[in-house]
Amino acid sequence: MKIGIIGAGGIAKAHAKALSTVKGAELSGFYDINSLASRKCAFEYGGTAFNSMQELLNQSTAVIVSSPNFCHKEHVLEAMAAGKYVLCEKPMAVSMEEAEEMKNRASQSAYIPIMGFNYRHLTFVQRLKDMISGNELGDILSINVHFKKNSALRRKKYTWRDHSKSNKTSGALGDLGVHLIDLILYLFDSPFKLDSLKVKMMTVVKEKEQKQVYVDDHSEV
Template identity: 30%
Template sequence: MKINTVAVIGTGFIGTVHVESIRRTGVSVKGVLSGSAESTKRGAENLSVSTQYKSVQEICSDKDVTVVHVTSPNALHYPQVKELMAAGKHVICEKPLALTAKEGIDLVNLADKTGLVNATCFNTRFYPMVHEARSLVKSDLIGVPRYIKGHYHQDWLTLETDWNWRLEAEQAGELRAVADIGSHLIDQIGFVSGLEISEVMAELHTLVKTRQKPTGPVQTFTIDTSSKRESVKMSSDDAAGVLIRFTNGARATISISQISSGRKNSINWEISGPDGSLAFDSENPEQLWIGHRGKANELLQRDLSMLSPSAAKISFYPGGHIEGFSETFRGLFERVYADIESESRSATYPTFADGVRSLQITDAIAESSQKSSWVKVKR
């Protein structure tokens, strides 16, 4: 099936990233839809997009649109994706796929029934050195992974005056830091290690007890200078600590925070096996650290001549020409689009099933924090 054009729902920070990355695949973005006519108009003009949709129904009825990217607030994902797939549209949805695992399973069943291509946007898998780490684990370089440590730290919600729709449960859901960024870290760890999580022990922290909410909307990763604010009590997680047990007996310790000053977008993990360790840092994405017990450690630089086929396929520039965040979206989108055009399934990207698994894990994390006990992850 030839991809005619794409529509994008949401024109905020991540919606803009989607539009720019879609264009880099060579596919045309026909139109956008945002939360209001005003924001849709502004988004379309800023992104040089021709069509300003008025509703999801209008996108559904547009025969020129083959694929829809859903980047709206979390609470809208489930109803929008369900409506789009019922209309025959292939969908790439930002995480979380839905607010509950039950809703996510409903979307998986709908995708299976319709046969439509579907993806959950765990884009951070698509750093080339993350794929390289996965290939090295599969080649048994470090042996079977047995201990993992990691963090995903940001600082953009450190101050009580920092505000975003993600702080509002009715739009984002009850979980915040864990669902918003912790899900990416957990997905990366599972993708690279090949391990399956069986149980979690977690503690969620609301450390900014009260925030000053602006009276108008605030874009993600921006500072609002409005003098008109209202005091709002907070209950969602600013940070979390999670202990993880895997089905093979391996263990992990991870930290998640959106209030760590100086950490702009730091995904960092280290995976250890009996024969070595691998470490990656998203703020230095061109390198993969390889640790040894009995010889000098190694630092592998991204270079097409030295990468596995999987990693080389998502490296778009020669070594030394820095790639980063935006290329991860391009790598994901190209694989999804290839499946749509070939009418096949390559299993090279995260689908709705991966989105559901993430929801099951984050649900268990929330339950564990509430009960102060280990909780098994449902399947």
């Protein structure tokens, strides 16, 4: 299976490394609006640096969408319209409306689109899933999951993650917290009671390179 990667940032590189370990998978190449980034990735990981997304789609059986969050909807829908299998990086979109449109289009497709919730496949998560399903832990009254990262302090450069276009999907909640939300859904196979949710979102680092940061760097749900 020839797999193309849309985007040429850090996550795209992680996918390219992973693809090199998968039997039967071949990296067709990269497409990014930053052609230099595409060429660098192709030089390092193989494949072609495509000049357009259409070129990448023509040469690929499936695509991995690892572009900025606000591009996910456009790239996923275009790939599905071209008859490609799609792995979309999280978060799915920057709004419920976008996510619903993607979901509805996916339901009409003969090709499989999936979300990149890779934490589900970690060995300890699979073991925990088995323990919960087998009632080895008894009645679970509460669960506390969290990430502790210093990314907001460590990343000094202003990027698309800090921009208002991301609609707060690329901060602490949308970037990492979404993994935890997915894990709770996956482990317990139970919906959230939306009217019971309380959310606190904060932006501690409010400025980078003299530009305003529009996303959260500390969130609690």
